[in-house]
Amino acid sequence: xxxxxxxxxxxxxxxxxxxxxxxxxxxxxxxxxxxxxxxxxxxxxxxxxxxxxxxxxxxxxxxxxxxxxxxxxxxxxxxxxxxxxxxxxxxxxxxxxxxxxxxxxxxxxxxxxxxxxxxxxxxxxxxxxxxxxxxxxxxxxxxxxxxxxxxxxxxxxxxxxxxxxxxxxxxxxxxxxxxxxxxxxxxxxxxxxxxxxxxxxxxxxxxxxxxxxxxx
Numbered sequence: 001x002x003x004x005x006x007x008x009x010x011x012x013x014x015x016x017x018x019x020x021x022x023x024x025x026x027x028x029x030x031x032x033x034x035x036x037x038x039x040x041x042x043x044x045x046x047x048x049x050x051x052x053x054x055x056x057x058x059x060x061x062x063x064x065x066x067x068x069x070x071x072x073x074x075x076x077x078x079x080x081x082x083x084x085x086x087x088x089x090x091x092x093x094x095x096x097x098x099x100x101x102x103x104x105x106x107x108x109x110x111x112x113x114x115x116x117x118x119x120x121x122x123x124x125x126x127x128x129x130x131x132x133x134x135x136x137x138x139x140x141x142x143x144x145x146x147x148x149x150x151x152x153x154x155x156x157x158x159x160x161x162x163x164x165x166x167x168x169x170x171x172x173x174x175x176x177x178x179x180x181x182x183x184x185x186x187x188x189x190x191x192x193x194x195x196x197x198x199x200x201x202x203x204x205x206x207x208x209x210x211x212x213x214x215x216x
Contacts, residue, residue, distance in 0.1 A: 040091060042091065057092040060121065062122065063178060080209075094121075100115070101118065101178065109213030134154075134169040137153065148185070154166045
């Protein structure tokens with residue numbers, strides 16, 4: 001489930017879970033089959049507090065920002081750190097790539113554009129749904145330091161009238177930070193809600209972090 005813009009945290013554990021491979025035909029979603037994957041969760045101590053990354057050998061499933069502490073104040077001096085709190089032994093290459101990307105995002109944010117992204121293995125990012133299309137467009141076209149309005153993102157995804165659906169897609173984003181829903185703002189220029197309003201301060205922090213990182 002989404003965490004980025006107001007969803008509930010998914011209760012992934014370090015055990016075997018079932019993921020559904022889905023096939024989209026028009027507006028109908030059909031199960032194409034079921035495949036078994038074993039997930040592992042890695043915790044990172046970041047400037048935003050604890051971040052939990054869950055994934056399997058096929059890709060990243062979810063990223064959750066737990067909001068267990070207040071965001072760190074960003075000094076004008078040294079870089080921020082993001083420390084792995086778990087063993088990376090027997091961690092899939094995709095999960096390791098995600099961890100490395102997140103560490104770079106906080107310590108050297110301007111370098112993330114040149115880093116390889118991990119694969120994703122979550123139903124919201126598979127198939128040809130509008131949600132999947134919006135998230136893929138956001139990932140591809142709204143790069144570090146940029147912002148986009150909900151209205152403009154709807155246009156970029158091919159449906160200018162689907163502004164509300166874009167908001168819904170943000171709420172279903174399973175991998176915040178990697179797919180940067182914090183860069184989607186209102187047409188007025190205000191940052192807009194994040195995590196159903198509970199994470200508005202995090203959104204401001206992230207936008208400031210990227211602005212200052214781009215200046216460095």
